[in-house]
Amino acid sequence: MPWSVRWVGGCGAQSQKQCKKSSFAFYQAVRDLLPVWFLEDMRTMEVFHWEDGGKVSVYSPSEALLYALVHDHQPYARHLLTKFPQSALAVPSQSFSCCQAAPHLAMAVRYNRVRVLFRILKAIQALPPSDRAGHLDRQGCSRVEGGKTALHMACELVRPECLLLLLGHGASPCLQDSAGNTPLDTLLQQISHVPAANMRAKLLCLDCLFFFVPQDLKFTMKQQLLDNRQQWQDLLGENRFQCLVGLAPPSLFVGAMRVLIRTISPEHFPEALDNLPLPHFLKPLDLKLES
Template identity: 45%
Template structure:
């Protein structure tokens, strides 16, 4: 399957029945890729597509179909699966390459890796009446998964996916990965730095109390230039959080639309930009 490591392609089927299951699965994968209508895909999944498990074929699961929809951004099919099967469309899957059974639920990390913001929002909305934390904290325990050991938040930071990150944080995902966000900001080229900056800013908005990062003082001039004086002093434990940062935290917790509704130059900019904006607002009100 496309979200597994390439080394798994070497796994060879051992029987004609198993190979037939793989052929039907691949045909279904291609049908989703071609964005065929939802009704036709569901007919295929329920009657024609099979997966191999414990030495026998079984019906293709909605959770497996949702992964295909994620990979190919088939939003209407993803919406149908989530509305029709609810949490069962996000159920953990069995890894066919080891002994892990029901240990991996890669939907959130797949959504982040492919930057499927719309479908990620659908999944989070489908879990609004369920214990969503179990899904957000999932690290994918099976070592065969490409993103094993990483939460969706950590992957969003690593890949600089700010829109995915904001959705996850607003819905209660722990704001982990500050060190990675800082390193990503340093290592990104000029074209990716905006996204890396936005990821860092979103983490700062949701961190209850950031760890004192005295190591930043070793290269103080560099980090002050990247972070701005106020945020730099806060992360070094030399000053309280900026007042406007605290105000923006309240705004961020109301939903992602509240942040994205801000003027463009505030999206992912340093918090000094917020100071400039608020200063202009106050001058207009005088």
């Protein structure tokens, strides 16, 4: 079996090569979607985790959740978030993350794991209020991720479902990355790419942002929109363009949606979208997720 490992004595007797091989066995087991009980047995065996310097320890729930995210092992992610709601979202070891911050939200967005993202956001809502923003608005490594939040990444990678889930659970659309860009700037940069691709999803992301951004949001792309008015009107449509640059107020629909969405608490998002007094085709996205 590819994940079989031979115990070769105490920690001091294990070679570095054997430890690395054993560590990869756990990664393979998650990748192969093996049962939760088996993965938990592996995770808590010291032989399955090697770190720099020859230190051997067990995998933390946080590190196991990162593997579950990469391979979309939803039952394992659900187990970790249910049994270890705080430690599953804790900072992993330095061998997993170069910055001392938990990267789980960004990882879920990067791999478009919408259902696992939903469970992570529910687990975050159960944390003390003082800890929630630290998870929701965590800025990524300035060297690797340019200080982007998970919301920036949802805009950069054009993930409408991830974007709406993050916004509905309280992620801030006003934060800037290392370059001074808000999530709106990041999305507009994607919209401007030539040739235009995936435009329907990009405009859907923009419409979702409209429901949550403050009307007086300052964003760096505004002057570029004004300087290239015709180009941006063609890309966005006249109504979106005029609203973005402040030449016209939001439409009655956008204004009404802003009010309605504010009535939904993060604890009941997105389930409460179904209860909005709107025809189904007017609702932002059809997010059918298990609670």
